[in-house]
Amino acid sequence: MQYAGVISAPGKNSLSPAFQQAAFDHLGIAVKYEHWPTPADGLETRVVGLQAPDVLGANVTIPHKEACLPLVDDYDPLVRRVGALNTIHNDDGTLRGYNTDVEGFLRPLKDAFFEPRGCTAVIAGAGGAARAVVIALAEAGAARIAVVNRTLERAERLVADLGAAVKPLQLVAAPDSRDSWQKAAAEADLLVNCTSLGTAGTPEEDRSPMPANLLRPQALVYDLVYQPAETRLIRYAREAGARTIGGLPMLIYQGAASFKLWTGRDAPVDIMFQAAEAALAAEDAS
Structure with missing residues (x-):
């Protein structure tokens, strides 16, 4: 054994x-x-x-x-x-x-017939999962990524660490504020939650990293949280008419x-x- x-x-x-x-x-x-x-x-x-x-x-x-x-x-x-x-x-x-997070992240996008090449993406979070998502999207040819995080310094550190490695992709950090989300969401083809917000059984289960009324039906919303299957973010996205991918x-x-x-x-x-x-x-x- x-x-x-x-x-x-x-x-x-x-x-x-x-x-x-x-x-x-x-x-x-x-x-x-x-x-x-x-x-x-x-x-x-x-x-x-x-x-x-x-x-x-x-x-x-x-x-x-x-x-x-x-x-x-x-x-x-x-x-x-x-x-x-x-x-x-x-x-x-x-x-x-x-x-294997890079491969794991990209395969569901392929299954959803989403083409990352040339896309504009917004990522919530700046930890290890966010780093893998940035690299995955860079390798797939994304054009621009905004990293939004509650601690701006951590998002800035991610950008400093990875920015040179992902060129010509434009990688920027933004504070977790309504103004940041409004600007980022208005331009985004893809929104990815790399935080634990929305996870079942936690104090943050009923929270979404992104304001509900800023989600556009044209965007694909991808939540890496897999439990529950329908997080608050996924529910908001579906109500807005957007396509979604859960974390499973x-x-x-x-x-x-x-x-x-x-x-x-x-x-x-x-x-x-x-x-x-x-x-x-x-x-x-x-």
Whole structure:
């Protein structure tokens, strides 16, 4: 028996064990996928433990995506560009870091027949997920991205870190104010929520990062929050007549890419979706 798991902050639920375990079981691969809640002061010990011969690797979630960088032996150029990893592969004792969030983010846009090339986008948030989204859109040929964040300094740091790497894309930071949103939303083809606002079971469940009356029907609204399926933002967008993408497809597709890194085999994506949806339904019913 081998092991893999998801490294998260303590107290954070994760859907990854449900759909990753379903994928391993469906293909008859003897791997147990676990949830590994880990405090910041225990992260180094946790990552070093991934070198054990019976461990395939791990997924890494907020807030550990950036903190894991100095703890792995090597990481691919995409991780260097994003400044965050979300997957670790134990390659015979060498820990290699990858970022599958970029691939995971772009695939649902393709499924929705949205062409990022030349688009203007607005991103709410400036953490590891936002960094991956900026790089993803830059690689897909987006023209302009505004990063809106409650702490302007953090958005400015993201722009300073990534601005040169994403040229000729125009990357700007903006404060989380009504004036910023009004200007950004008026020009946006794509609006992406990379914050935790709207997440079920949190004090911010009933909040949206964007004012409802500024959402345009011409825009595509993409919320990386996957629980609930209809966040406050998604509801506002649908009421405005805009197309929407929830967070579950990105979660599944980034997980499927991790699965292939660990096993060398294509993940059974349909099985992963079914398992994730069943797990969410069970949580809603409990």
